[in-house]
Amino acid sequence: MLINRRNLLATSALLYGLPSWAADPYPSKPVRFMTPNSAGSGADGMTRRLADHLGRALSVPFFVENIPGAGGVLGSEKLVRSEPDGYTLSLISSNYVVFPHLYKKLSFNALKDITAVAGVAKTPMVLVTRSGFAANTAAELRQLALRDPEKITLGSSGNGTILHLAGMLMQEQGKFKLTHVPYKGAGPVVPDLVSGIVDVAFFSYASVEGLVKQGRLKVLGVSSAKRVPELPDVPALAETFPGCVLDAWYAVVGPKGMPTAVVQKLNKAITATIESDAFKGQIRAEGAVPLPMGPDALAQFLRDEYAKHGALVSRSGAVIQ
The missing domain is CATH 3.40.190.10 (Periplasmic binding protein-like II)
Known part of the structure; x- marks a missing residue:
């Protein structure tokens, strides 16, 4: 009996208790690419540009889904509850490190319940x-x-x-x-x-x-x-006004627990995309520049931005719940 590679991988996955998606090389099906921002926003435009490039680079469709509401909370909740298989990702913006300081009863931890994948861009x-x-x-x-x-x-x-x-x-x-x-x-x-x-x-x-x-x-x-x-x-x-610097930024994250190999493959594809002349030309008109970061560097960046924006929110006195 002939055993092809896909059957062998599927059998191995069952024997070793791996999730079903581990049997297939990533990516082998369309990717859900969410953004917790409304259609027509700057984040929406960045998400759609990146999705188009990644779809061609990785040979599978990246379907954009806008899930706005509650300052980004609704879309982020859906992300952290998703399967950590690389088929649900989100492009987040600076607001991601703002809303945790406004909503005091979140159902998730904004830093601990995600996987940092790649930096994308920053824009004034x-x-x-x-x-x-x-x-x-x-x-x-x-x-x-x-x-x-x-x-x-x-x-x-x-x-x-x-x-x-x-x-x-x-x-x-x-x-x-x-x-x-x-x-x-x-x-x-x-x-x-x-x-x-x-x-x-x-x-x-x-x-x-x-x-x-x-x-x-x-x-x-x-x-x-x-x-x-x-x-x-x-x-x-x-x-x-010396010291008055506050860039907006974009990054890609996924649910907590994504496989390292999947994260690395996505990071490589995203970094190659944002450093390409085609992508840089698209975002240059809005004053944006690439913000390449590996997963570890992005995780630290998010921690730093979380602290900085938390201090600003505290001084503003804004609280929603």
Whole structure:
């Protein structure tokens, strides 16, 4: 009787009590690629770009699934409860290390119940306002705010979100006050910003690039340590307010307990993708740059970011439950 390799692997898996998926070389079926963010967000765009590249690199489809809600909690809960076989992954953003400090009764541990797979990219946030607003730079915004304290409004995607924390950090470093107006998500902020219902807000550049190019919004500053090539005439906020640096970032994680060989294969494919000219060209327009990291380096990065953002949330006083 002839025994092919697949039958031999399947038999070995049964004999040694391995899960059924261990019998097949990875990946041998479509991958569910989740993101705990809404469609049209910066994270959604990054997820879809990466999914397209990985699908071609690994010869299986990567199906994107948006599971927004509760600041990223709902999608993250689904991830940690998934089989740790490499067929359910998630692209997370900076908000992943924010919501654990807002929701005090999470059903999972944000650091211990995941497997760190690979870094993807980092991108500055931009401080934007309507085209007719009196200030053209962050320094001019500060002068207006000092002249009439708390009259100028700062819109955000919600209390304690990364867009709120960016505004809070700017006010701390610049020593001025704005009035915070929290929304339920980033989407509703945009039309109110354009129409002047709120004065300023932070966004990923990808979220507002079209409105900026149309002249309906203007950029007052970027949250990176240095100016970005795509907006060379826009000052980094740190030029005006030293220490005001808060990049948004993206990374890929999976459920706790993923096999090392699967993690390494995914890390290799993701790193090759984000360092390719094609991918770098796609993300360059939004000021993003690759953020390659191995699993161990990413795990440490997440711990550091968790502590940093936790301190910001604590100072903001934001608590949801």
